[in-house]
Amino acid sequence: MARNSSLAPQMALSRLSLLLLAALALSSLPILAIARGGDAISNRSGHLGQRTALPKRRLFEEKEPQITEEMTRGYMSNSELEMAVKKFAKRCANISRVYRYGFSKTTISIGKSVNGVPLWVIEISDKPGQKEAEPAFKFIGNVHGDEPVGRELLVLLANWLCNNYMQDSLATLIVRSVHLHILPTMNPDGFALRRRGNANNIDLNRDFPDQFYHMNDVISLRQPETKAIMDWVKQQHFTASASLHGGALVANYPWDGTQDTRKHYYACPDDKTFRYMATVYSRSHYNMSLSKEFEGGIINGAFWYPIYGGMQDWNYIYGGCFELTLEISDTKWPKASELPVIWEYNRMSMLNLVASIVKTGVHGRVFAANTGRPLPASVIIRGIDYKVNASWTFGDYHRMLAPRGNYEVTASMPGFQTRSTRIQVEDEAVNLDFILNLEGDAHTPSLFANGCDCSCHGNARLLGFLRGIHLELFLLLVILLFLCFLFKRKKMLKFPRYREPNAAKRDLVV
Incomplete structure (x- = not known):
């Protein structure tokens, strides 16, 4: 009887230990957060099935210039670009990581081109590869194979941030407060072939699902480079992004197409915010804002150059990501000797655009009042038909405004x-946390000392503690400690018996 009674708390302890291990295992599983556009925006395409005729995919809007050997001299080849990326990763390992196609603990599946060229990505952060309650920004270059300036500038940008971290305030802000992801080339095959499309001669900026037309809805016909970007966006939960193009000097913003296919200004729900973002880039540029062709150096895509199946609109609607299309060079393929000047003209624009996602807008986290757990809640702005979702991991959201x-x-x-x-x-940005009560339970006691529904600045100490630990795990630990205390106390009370020479020796389960 004494043996059975002594094992009771041990058995309870074992059950709780198993429960604790299971909870820890479940909490460590990766959960993908997908931020989507507002319901009303997605529903706009609901009537598309009624259309009997859809426009055919147009690969080229203009005649492609002939790319000569002389024009390519001084630009990195695909193999040289890969070497530059790896060299950067080795030199700046403290604030960066490089990932490409594959699966492992340190690699994310981004993808390969049609011809099997890996799509290398550079991530720059003070904690690269770690999930944080911080906004993420991505740059994509070389979407069109015959527009290579972006791939050169993005490598320069990465190296500039590495060289100036802890020396320049803007570089330090970006590294510490943003997870910056850089894909120098989305279309390495097109670059090697010196043409706009990829190896299948498909314009990748017409290959994404479109809100108005179903021409790209067949997944099996989608290009591998397009699939790679779509999977990447679903994995990373980007706040904002930009793709770098050539052939003009302007910051282009959504929408890129119109429902009636006509060329006119077609504003998206966040038109005011997109105009602000485009202006940040334009005014930071050496001469973009002085353009005589584009007022202020910015333009609504549908008003200037309507396209369908574009990456920019897809990011905003389906990825919860505010994307700009940046035309950064009047000439698609300028001489390599001009690259240093183009870099200097665009450097501050690129830096200020990335920094804008932490310098403005509203940022915060959402928690459950009864448990303190983070919630992947939807955050909307009254009067703007669009939503962003907080992440599953930390309940953090980052809303551009x-x-x-x-x-x-x-x-x-x-x-x-x-x-x-x-x-x-x-x-400046506004920090705003939300604490949500269970539905139908207006008097649920809050685990937060102030009892407020949201807070912008105060109560950081207690809130920060609860952010770092799940309440259930904390309570289990308390119970475990209490049971251990009871077990040791019982053992101490029986200690004199063990000193008796004739006492039986027992096997203990701890």
Whole structure:
């Protein structure tokens, strides 16, 4: 009887230990967060099935210039670009990592081109490869094979950040507060072939699913480079991005096409924010904002050059990512000797655009009041038909907004009460956390000391503690410690018996 009674707390302890291990295992599983566009935006394409005729894919809007050997001299080949990326990774290992096609603990599946060229990506951060409650930005170059300036500038950008981290305030801000991902070339095959399309002669910037036309809905017909970008966006939960093109000097913003296929200004729900982002780039540029062709150096895509199946609109609708299409050189393939000047003209624009995702807008996290757990809630702005989703991992959200505006921000999650509050966004970002009560339980006691539904600045100490640990695991640890205490106390009370020479020796389960 004594043996059975002594094993009871041990058996309970074993069960709790197994429960704790299972909870830890489940909590460590990777969960992919996919931020999508607003429902109303997605529903706009609901009527498309009624159309009987769809426009055929147009690969080229203009005659391609002949790329000569002289024009390519001084540009990195694909193999030289790969070497440059690997050299950078070795030199700047403390603030970067390089990943490409493959699966491992340190690699993410990005993809390969039609001809099997890996799509190398550089990530720059003070904690590369680690998930943090920080916004992520991506740059993509060389979408069109005959527009190679972007791939050169992106390698220069990576090296500049490495050289100036902890010396330049802007470089330090980006490295510490953003996860920057750089894909120098999306179309290495097109570059090698010196043409716009990929190895299958498909224009990759017409190959994405479109909100108005179903021409790219067949997944099996989608190009591997396109699939790679789509999978990448689903994995990384980007806040904003930009693709670098050539042939003009302007910052292009959504929408890129119109529902009636006519050429006219067609604003997306976040038109004001996109105009702000485009202006950040244009005004930071040496002469883009002085353009006589484009007022202020920015343009609505549908008003200038309507396209369908573009990457920019797809990112905004389906990826929860605010993307610009940046035309950074009047000439598609300028002489390599001009690259240093083009780099200097665009350097501050690129840096300021990345920094803008932490310098403005509204950022925060969403928690459950009853458990303190992060919630992948939806965050919407009243009057703007679009939403972003907080991440599963930390419940963090990052919502781009134009400065100098008054906004009503709402966080909602099925099973929880919706919360709203008004904020004033000036020239700096606003930090706004939400704590949601269970639906139908208005008096649920909050685990947060202040009891507020949201907080912008205070109570950071307690909130920070609860952010770092799941409440259930914390309670299990407390129970385990208490049971251990009881077990040791019982052992101490029986200690005199073990000193008796005739006492039986027992096997203990600890």
